[in-house]
Amino acid sequence: MSKKITIAGLALLSPLASATSFDTCPSKAYLFQSKPVQVYSVNLVTGSTALVTNDVGLDNGGINAIGFDNGVGDGTGFEHKYIYGFEKTSLSVVRLGKDFQAETIDVTGLPNIHFFVGDVYDRYYYLYSQSHGFYKIDLSPLDSDPSATLTAETISNSGSLGLTDFAFHPHNDELFAVNNSNGKLYTISTVDGSTTYIGNTGVTGTFGAGYFDVDGYFYISRNSDGNIYRIDLSTQAKIDSGNVGAVKFADGPKSNQNDGARCEDAPVIDEDSTIDFGDAPDSYMTLLASNGPRHEVDSGYYLGSVAPDSEGDGFQSPLDDNKAGLADEDGVGFVTGLKAGQNAQIAVQASTSGYLSAWIDWNGDGDFADSGEKIISDSNVSGGSNNFNVSVPADATIGKTWTRFRFSDQQGLNYYGGATTGEVEDHSVMIMENGSSMRHYPSASGYATLAFEDNWPKQGDYDMNDVVIRFRITETLDQEDNVTRIMITGYLAAYGAGYHNGFALRLKGLNREDIAEISTMSYNGVEQESNGLEAESTEAIFIVNSDLKQQIPAECMYYRTAQHCQEELSFEFDIDVVLKDGVDTSGLAAMPYDPFMFATPGNYVRDGLWYNPGRGLEVHLADHAPTEQFDTYWYGWWSDSSDVAQGRYFKTSDNLPWALIVPDDWKWPREHVDIVEAYPEFAGFAETGGSSNADWYLLEKATENKYYSVEE
Template sequence: MKTRNLLGAMILSGAIPTLATPFEACPDTAFLIQDKYAQLYAIQLSTGFYEQAAPAEWTDMKLNALAFNVHDQYLYAYNDDLRAIVKIDANYRTEILFPANLPDLDFIAGDIAVSENAYYVYRKGSDEGLYRISLDPQAADYLQATQVITGKAFELDIFDLSFHPYDGMAYTVDKDGELWKINVSNGDVSNIGNIGVNGYFGGTYFDNNGHLYVADNSDGYIYRVDTQQLLPKAELFSYGPSSNNNDGARCPFAPVNVSETPDTDFGSAPDSYGTSFGNNGARHGRGDGTLFLGEGVNYEPDAYLEGGAVAAEENDGVAFINNIAPYRYTYFEVTASAKGELNIWGDWNQNGVFDEGEHVISDKSIDAGKHLLHFKAPKETLLGETWLRVRLSSPDHVTATGGVADGEVEDYKVTVEAADTLTTYYPGAKRNATLAFEDNWPLAGDYDMNDVVIKYNIKTVTVADNIASIRIKGHVAAMGASYHNGFAFRIPGLPTNAINILASTLTVNGILQPYSPIEPERADATAIIASDLHDYVTSGEACKFYRTENGCGSGIQMEFQLDIPVIGTIKADDIDAFPFDPFLFATEGFKRNYVFGEAPGRRFEIHLKDKAPTEAFQQNFFGRGDDASDPGRGEYFANANGMPWALNIPYDWDHPVEYMDIKWAYPQFHENVTSGGANRKGWYKKANALTKNTFRK
């Protein structure tokens, strides 16, 4: 008997504590004992997430055969050193019970019956076996131990057992995966069959539907077994903690489900893919809250299936750079909040499930940040719409279904196109880049870079290496400008005579405009999105400008979509790289700053740094005011320090508030510009912003 722990000292002194607080009636928590000197944990079987329940120093006893008693709502365990039963209350106080007639054995498996208040413990060996200990204080045999079946008749490599909630039988799985049923009233033992997996199943649990859950000590995998099936098979259910010493218990009348307070993330694909909880869908617990895809994660009570009444969560972890085609690389950017394991599946044969051979990214370890990755779909991939599943988690070797303690799952509906068709997105499918203009060119102005802010996305379709169509979608996100500005996109390298001008369309706020947006008589295709942005957005009665002052967060007022079909044979590599050439121009009839002295109209343009203007631009405007352009050297629209009047940021960027110089919103910006982009490359990220100086609704 050990005397170095508090319990041992209390026992020797005769000071046995009296318990007063049973657990709540049939808690749905599963309990787990680990480590040589027992530590008690609470585990969510649905995701495998576990955390310490009892205080770290609650005991230094060796405990095993953990059991939950539905008759009094206490936990019980067997102590090898004391050869005694340890009763545990809801506050993790303990009481020692000494049974009579119990042999000097170390019992490693046990549970408390549902049909009677009796504790059954087991030890493998010809001289050991299964023993019954009454826990009913009113019974004549209270705390009396009797042997139910000898080890000679029942000798199995088992490490835990559990009682079914309704049939009165105890169930266990041996290390070879054989499922056994034990009639504890007469000692009959019957083999039900092999569940298809083997292991050291140190924790077993039942739920109110008669499902048996078995946890493998070696890897922590938790399997679910429907004991009512004729040939029960194990289904990988979640990924729990591994240990060389596990033992579990829970109330068998409690359901296994996700928390009533949503702290689980689900996918959104149709349920044939294993999406909802009822279908053992892919799901991720909150964990410590630090691991997810994209900018954050939404938690749900269950999956919001595609096409359901509630929309699926916004997927922001993966941006596809080009489309998917059979036996061709698909490039994509994935954003992780922390280090984790990335897994991706694609339903290439479109049979509504993720088959074993459809795992295209397997256990790819990635750190926090953005990563450009790729995969190749098989040659046999069918054309048309299908689904991808993306999972990021701390555990590796996850499957397309089942629960994980942390991370996130995102399901993507994608279209597989013919191998000679390439669809390319900038900055990625369902992501926006940001254009920010200081419209006081060629004067520096207040340099808050919010005079015109536009969020946009570009999609190009190439067939047999020739550009077939271009689509640009976007919206005006802010306008801190008093000047009247037009906005346009030029596509250098794409001649105007190589596009179908009449079939080129502009849609504004869902309304198809009754004219072609293509500007005539330009060498390169140039589309006018708006001749005056003031025609589309207003600041609001209480605001001076549109969405540049905090508290002036009106809804988006102008959304646009530009579609340009290409009829000529133009190689995709011959046109300018993304983002092409977006620019501002002056609205006809409205004056600018004093540098011009008259309304410059279409002759005035502001382009991204080192982008040449169109033919409409008046060349002698260069060099006026603070402008330091040198067309002979290919230098345009920057001052002597290299500061631009227009920025393109390939992310959804938070612009500075009104009259706030960008350096006070993004302190690393100036160093990035003056170093020619070599330093502080991530200056625009939210983590590097002074958010008090950026726009918030």
Template sequence: MKCLRHSLLACSLALVSTSAYSIIPHPFTDNGGCPSDAFLFQGNPSTVYKIDLSSGFYQASDAMTSTINAAGYNETDDYIYGFDNNNFSVVRVNQLFQFENVAVTGIPGSTSFPAGDVFNNKYYIYKSGLGMYEIDLTTLVATQVMTAGNANLGLADMAFHPDGSGRLFAVDNSSKKLYEISNYDSAATFTEIGDTGISGSSTFGAQYFDASGYMYLSRNQDGLVFQVDISDLSSISATAVQYSAGPTSGTNDGARCANAPILAENTDFGDAPDTYKTSLAANGARHYNVSEVNYFFGSEIDTEGDALVSPNSDDTDGSPNDEDGISFPANFKQGSDALIQVTVGGAAPGYVNAWIDWNNNGVFDESTEHAITDVLLNGGDGVTPASHTLKVRVPDDATTGQIWARFRIAKDAGALSYGGVSYGEVEDHQVTVDAQAVTHNWYPSSSTWVTLVYEDDWPQQGDFDFNDVAMYYRVDKVTDTNGDVLRYDIYGNLRAYGADFANGFAVKIDGIATGAVDSDRTKLVINGVTQHTTQILESGTTDAVVIISNNLKTEISTPTCSGSLGSYYRVWTGCSSDAADQFQFEASIPFTTPIASASAPSMPLNPFIFGTPGIDHGDGTRASDGRAIEIHLKNYDVTSKANTTYFGTDDDTSAYVDGDCPGSSCDTYHNANGVPWAILIDTAWDHPNEGTNILTAYPDLETFATSGGLSNTDWYLRTNAVVSKLFE
């Protein structure tokens, strides 16, 4: 009778019992013994997880009645031996995960052991500051083989190499270095091999080998499994790579039959060339897919025991064609955004990642070619798949012609371009990149900013502190070989928000019709995350208007230090703890046909703030006007949605005439002294603190304004400011 590999129902097999072992025997004799699963003992009391190391898929047993640690698989009798931390005794664990005490003599009493493994019918246990003990599983007598003085590493587990020579290895939790334990049969010591390169806090509670000599480290904190290649004992590299992921736990120990190979079954692989890490031997991208089928691309998914790498494919081996979830509406172009159609067939939302080999060197670089990162996409309704469009910027120097791309969908975030993941699918595709020469024309430069500041009480003067909205701002005008404009990329960083009103931020592209914009390829990136489903081209306007945010208040969290001062952002003197940037953006506005250079608007385009739609923006006539309230730079045009009747009222002395803007006759947004409600400063700038009139903080501004910009042109410099009136 055979047991199912991934079932916790075990077979009852006969074994002669001895006086030392009294429970009904059930050795791990699936497939003739030496199972390919790994076994994790986690928690207090322990639950045992059977782990398919190739994918990280796991199943849990019922909780045991004690906490088992220092587990090791004995290939002599096909049982697991461990240490019962509650009763301070050695135990033998059978295939049903029942355990019994083993009466060992010669080990210290009332102490636990965190690390252990079995070799040649001898069980070795270790504890930092106490030493290592060898327990003969025939005589059940323990001998100390490492002194307390030599036991100076914080090991949570250790593992014997499968070559039969009995070489013992372990990774230290503190240094994350690989060590070999030498002379463990007499006077054991540690020999440092090298650094694994694993970063972050790490407790490697489970460590074990496979038949090829690869060592595996299961990290307690996140369940990640790392692989170290010790297949060549004459030339060992300690460097670890992420392999798969299992369950997390604060208490973790593992055992595995070291002479068992790593097997993959019910697993989906990609089919790109193996230089991209496609096959199991190359630690290729793979997903276990049996228990849950909610996470897949397209209409179906198939599984295999290993990848059929290009030029082969699992779509040509008689199985269903499951490479049906990713498509490309058009070829990619150098220097432009590409559209990718993603179809999610499962009924649950899944995290999508993609890598594109832009330089066509046969490798997916995790740092430069991770084109889509952990985008959570909704699934279908169980019958009809869900369709999504994602946007990816093609590098200017991407290799032209066909290049490889890899797409993964998974239940959890964090997938790499390689390695095993439970639940999901991988699809590898070739995409075509067309040549396109582009030139970047930066305003003010690629590494500097201008500062935009706004007073949102217009047409009333208000407190005139010009910190209601303060924004760093720059623009990249991307042109083709003729100098015509392919697109504008607008960048910003919110520096302050000192307004009671709800204000949005937008940019008008003067003289360019809304219909000239390729609306499908417009893109907004907030704090480094592409908002794939956000449409930033405003509808119902004559000239193109790009909405960066309808309400900047919602883009920032409540400042930490304002307290009773009010929930303003970066406006109160002394609130330096609110210095962290909270809202940075990139908005891309491509055109269906390049805009002739002569027709393109001048810099800085036309950035403005506006009242959030549906929210009152003041008292009296401005109440409930919302989006109709716009505040632009002095003598800049409004959009077709603005209420122009406010010009020439209250403190505003503008003489706006529809049709005069844009142009030299445009007369907007200034008071009797020529001071505007929006100012552009040609550099990064220190704005006034809350409630301080800008003319008090920067006294030379009034002369600059009344002179028409001829005098005191350096009014904005810190050396000309009353520094005590500035936010710092």
């Protein structure tokens, strides 16, 4: 702790040996409040605060005009990173290191006043007073001599703006400030103190703390209510446009005395993030850059039975929170379907009592901003299951849409913005016509796993991981139980093949002419020009992708099959199949229909094949006949024992298939590990045609270290 000398009732700090520098450039902002000083760390993303210290070595002093000095390297890895401020009792410049103990810095050339406004940039400490002027102090002499006396240079003798903090932009060296009385944003010249008007932020008040992050977003904290606002100054074009409206970003702490500092070179979220984000498409304001919804985790407030894990940002297709981490999106259940003009029941499980708000995009326009789309507003729910009746508008757009649920101990949350507690869950749902119903495969929220061995008609290494697809199907039925719409959602889970392969799905029992032109296909949430319906076939066959090998990252040869290949998911697809009015679907095969793999035309096909059959080489589930595009020449070659007369297809003489489906999130074998080695009971299952060992695929049946697992 610093020594204090009392002279004429003033508490003065004597210079001591240099304080200990910060080790890194922290992502947290630091807020100085009260007298004596209390220092808080502030997570700008959620607004959560933590008391760092209530004793900085001052008896009753307060500190304002604080700024973070990013320091400079000295060749040894040590950098001079400190917080500088102005102590209001002794009217002295002080600095604090990572122990947050204040030490005085001798400075000459400053007027004998209290400065409220300051920041540090490029080794200069800048101080501002509207009535007494603008000053800068070179901090670099302290690098070699912690006891050096510094000299303040006068930039101007007066200031034109009524402000209580300013901050330097990390990219363009400009100093930005918001005028408290009118909310106008200015830059201030560090050469002569002149100001340039940029635009109106639309908010007013005493903004006692201002911060930048490394991406160029400007954050201002209002004393009266603690609201943290964000202004997008991330590009010069946005600055020049003058469109600088401040958006509420989070709820921070309120105080009648605020001053803030932050290392502007740090990202606003660090690698130790403990924040839960949403995962709807970003048109719904999901990502942090869009001010998406986010909650501080580990607070005891969450939805469902599994507490949320943390992410560095919102997930975008093909990722979502359940795929990327724990399956924690388990708090919301749609007890009944969402039918236009009818009431629907939703069950929400909460970990404890708190407040729930929710939104549904009724018109499918990609946002939650329309009137009536907030379906639950600050409902005080109890721990356990809570039921809600929701009225679906009669004019709701039929088809897939998105919902958002936010739970916290805070009230007033919007579908965007930060919260200090709780969880956000985004769910895609189907809105149906009145009188319709739905059925799912394998379930409303689960995925089935398709796995292919692509060496057909050879058995190959039989690791059954050359193409691994996870997918689900939702059928919409009318009152006569005719299927009117089919939604197929899936993603490429692994690709261990050296060959190029495509993936398709045949709706056996339907023809191409039964499919309405408004049917669509999307990749990673983006609708494609083609809906994938194969023009060359009479049957209704949707080519999901002709070359999956082009959809995987190039970093690792065995995409998510070798244990060291831990790439993120990269390819998701959605097929929205709309059937023409009056189509008879009584002959439609049961879900999962007929998914199959085929060889990519124009590429090297297989070892031992003396010509390229391309699309004519298909691999289907056992005993599923191929499509009209199949080249029957290859029946019975090498390991294949297909027999058309007996309805036997795509099996070896030992009944081993080249494709299999598991109605669960199955863990496939690692690269070059025979499936029988990874799952010993599979052999008996295959040999008996499925009558034995029906649960062979369960994880407890697997051989340890023989299956691929995602490393969190």
